[in-house]
Amino acid sequence: MFKRGTLTLRILLILVMALVIMATLMGTGYVLLRDAQYTLMEEKQVKLFAFAKLLDISLDRTYNQILEEKGLQNASREEKIRALNEELKEVTDFVAHSEPGIGVGYYSKELDAIITYGPSEELGHNVGQPIAATHQGREVMRTGEEIIQTADLVRGEIMNCMHPIIRNGETIGYIWSNELVEDINIQMNQLQFRFRLTIFLGVVLAFVGAALIADSVVSRVNMIKHGLRQIQDDLDYRFPALPGEVGEIGEAINEMAAALGERRRLMVQMQRADRLAALGEIAAGVAHEIRNPLTSIKGFVQLIEEELSAEDPRLEYTQIVIREVDRMNRIINELLYYARPSESEKISGSINRIIEDTLFLINIKTINPKVQVHTQLNSELPNLCIDVEQIKQVFMNLLINSIQAIEKSGEINLETSLTPDGKLVRIAIRDTGKGIKPENLKKLFDPFFTTRDKGTGLGLAVVQKIVEMHRGYVEVESQPGQGTTFTVFLPISGGERINEGFKKEDFSSG
Incomplete structure (x- = not known):
C-alpha cells in the first residue's frame, strides 16, 4: 500500500496515462476485432456467392436440354445423373481447385439429387444423393432466393451459400459454394491472436512511454493536455515548436498524428480492396477468356467486309459488329486494368x-x-x-x-x-x-x-x-x-x- 504523501504527481501521471491508453487500446481493439470478424465473414460470403454465380453463368442450358442433346431424356434416374455429372464435373472441379478449401456443386430439383460435388476426388462420392428434408436447399428451390446456412450437412460442419438455378422463370435446382466452419474458425482464431498480441504490446508500450515522459511533462502538463485534446478531435492539429523536452514530446505527438492519419487512409483503401478482391480476380479471368473470341469475331467480320461492295447494305451491320466488339474490348481493358494495373513508367x-x-x-x-x-x-x-x-x-x-x-x-x-x-x-x-x-x-x-x-x-x-x-x-x-x-x-x-x-x-x- 502507498503511504500518505508517496503518491506523487509523477506516479499519478504514469498511472493515469497508462490506464487511459490501455483502456483505449482494449476498447478500440475490441471494436476493431468485431469489425474485422464481421468483415471476414462478409468477405467469405461474397466470395462463396461469387463462385456460385460463376457456376450459374457456366450452365448455359437446362438439365433437360443437356439430356436431350445426349438422347437420354427417357433414361433412368441413375443414367441421367451420371450423364449430367460427366457434363458438369469439369466445371465444378475447375472452380473448386481455384480456391482450395471450398466445395461447390449442382443440384437437380427434378432428379432430387446432387449432380456434381467438387473437388470430385474428395467429395464426388456424394453424387446422386438427395438432400435432407430439412436442408435449406429445398427452401432455395421453393422460393428462388439465395440462402446462407451454417450447419452439419453432407460435407460436415460448413458455411453453405446457396444460389437458385432459374431458367425460363422456373427454378430447376440450385448451386452451392461452401467452406468448412473449422477452416473459418482457424482464421478467426489467428485474427484474435494478432489483435490480442497487438493490444498486449500496446499496453506494455503505454506503461513504458508514460514512465519515460512523466518527468519531463510534470511542469507543463496543462499544455500537453490541451494539445492531446486537440489531436483527439482533429488529427490535423500539430503542436507548435517548443524548446527543450516538451518540444520533443510535441514533435513525437505530431508524428503519431500523421501516422494515424496515414493509417486511416490505408485502412479505407484496404477495406475497398478486400470487398472486391474475389470479384476482381474472377472478373479478370473471365475477361481474358472473352478477349480471344472477340479478336476472332472482329477479324472474320473484316474479312467479310472485303467481299462486300461499297453499296452493299450489309456493310452497315458489319460496322455495327466491329463497333460493338471495340466497345467490349474497351470494357475488358478497363476491367483488366482495375483488377491488375500495369506498372507505371x-x-x-x-x-x-x-x-x-x-x-x-x-x-x-x-x-x-x-x-x-x-x-x-x-x-x-x-x-x-x-x-x-x-x-x-x-x-x-x-x-x-x-x-x-x-x-x-x-x-x-x-x-x-x-x-x-x-x-x-x-x-x-x-x-x-x-x-x-x-x-x-x-x-x-x-x-x-x-x-x-x-x-x-x-x-x-x-x-x-x-x-x-x-x-x-x-x-x-x-x-x-x-x-x-x-x-x-x-x-x-x-x-x-x-x-x-x-x-x-x-x-x-x-
Missing part, C-alpha cells in the same frame, strides 16, 4: 500537352457536334514526373464522362493552374450536363457503380486509382441540372514522395 511530361493530345484523340465533334470545348491552360506550369499514358487515360475518361452527361448541346471547359501554395497542379473539367444526384456522389468512384445502361462503372474508378498512384486526389462538385466539375490535383513532385505521402488536407485546393 514515369517520365517528365507536360499536363497541357497531354490535355491537347487527349482532345485530339477523342475528337469531340465527331461524338457530339453540339458540344463546345473551351480551354484555359496555364503556360507556366512545370513538367511533372508522371506516367503520360495513364494520365492521358484519366483525362480521356473524364472527358468522355462529360460528353455523355450532355444530352443535347452544351459546353466543356478545361482549366489548368497551380494551387496558391505552388505544391499542386490543378486540372478542372467542367461541363454543363445534367449533373449528378447528391446520393450518388459518394458512390461515384466505387468500382462497378454506374447510372448508365451501357456503363461499366469502371471509368471513374480507374481515374481515382491512377491519380492516387501519382499521390494526388480527385474532387467532384455537382448539382442536378447544373453540370459537374471534376478537379484533379497532382503534386509537383510527380508522386515520388511515396514514403511521406500527400493528403488532400495538406494543400489548398484554390
Whole structure:
C-alpha cells in the first residue's frame, strides 16, 4: 500500500496515462476485432456467392436440354445423373481447385439429387444423393432466393451459400459454394491472436512511454493536455515548436498524428480492396477468356467486309459488329486494368500537352457536334514526373464522362493552374450536363457503380486509382441540372514522395 504523501504527481501521471491508453487500446481493439470478424465473414460470403454465380453463368442450358442433346431424356434416374455429372464435373472441379478449401456443386430439383460435388476426388462420392428434408436447399428451390446456412450437412460442419438455378422463370435446382466452419474458425482464431498480441504490446508500450515522459511533462502538463485534446478531435492539429523536452514530446505527438492519419487512409483503401478482391480476380479471368473470341469475331467480320461492295447494305451491320466488339474490348481493358494495373513508367511530361493530345484523340465533334470545348491552360506550369499514358487515360475518361452527361448541346471547359501554395497542379473539367444526384456522389468512384445502361462503372474508378498512384486526389462538385466539375490535383513532385505521402488536407485546393 502507498503511504500518505508517496503518491506523487509523477506516479499519478504514469498511472493515469497508462490506464487511459490501455483502456483505449482494449476498447478500440475490441471494436476493431468485431469489425474485422464481421468483415471476414462478409468477405467469405461474397466470395462463396461469387463462385456460385460463376457456376450459374457456366450452365448455359437446362438439365433437360443437356439430356436431350445426349438422347437420354427417357433414361433412368441413375443414367441421367451420371450423364449430367460427366457434363458438369469439369466445371465444378475447375472452380473448386481455384480456391482450395471450398466445395461447390449442382443440384437437380427434378432428379432430387446432387449432380456434381467438387473437388470430385474428395467429395464426388456424394453424387446422386438427395438432400435432407430439412436442408435449406429445398427452401432455395421453393422460393428462388439465395440462402446462407451454417450447419452439419453432407460435407460436415460448413458455411453453405446457396444460389437458385432459374431458367425460363422456373427454378430447376440450385448451386452451392461452401467452406468448412473449422477452416473459418482457424482464421478467426489467428485474427484474435494478432489483435490480442497487438493490444498486449500496446499496453506494455503505454506503461513504458508514460514512465519515460512523466518527468519531463510534470511542469507543463496543462499544455500537453490541451494539445492531446486537440489531436483527439482533429488529427490535423500539430503542436507548435517548443524548446527543450516538451518540444520533443510535441514533435513525437505530431508524428503519431500523421501516422494515424496515414493509417486511416490505408485502412479505407484496404477495406475497398478486400470487398472486391474475389470479384476482381474472377472478373479478370473471365475477361481474358472473352478477349480471344472477340479478336476472332472482329477479324472474320473484316474479312467479310472485303467481299462486300461499297453499296452493299450489309456493310452497315458489319460496322455495327466491329463497333460493338471495340466497345467490349474497351470494357475488358478497363476491367483488366482495375483488377491488375500495369506498372507505371514515369517520365517528365507536360499536363497541357497531354490535355491537347487527349482532345485530339477523342475528337469531340465527331461524338457530339453540339458540344463546345473551351480551354484555359496555364503556360507556366512545370513538367511533372508522371506516367503520360495513364494520365492521358484519366483525362480521356473524364472527358468522355462529360460528353455523355450532355444530352443535347452544351459546353466543356478545361482549366489548368497551380494551387496558391505552388505544391499542386490543378486540372478542372467542367461541363454543363445534367449533373449528378447528391446520393450518388459518394458512390461515384466505387468500382462497378454506374447510372448508365451501357456503363461499366469502371471509368471513374480507374481515374481515382491512377491519380492516387501519382499521390494526388480527385474532387467532384455537382448539382442536378447544373453540370459537374471534376478537379484533379497532382503534386509537383510527380508522386515520388511515396514514403511521406500527400493528403488532400495538406494543400489548398484554390
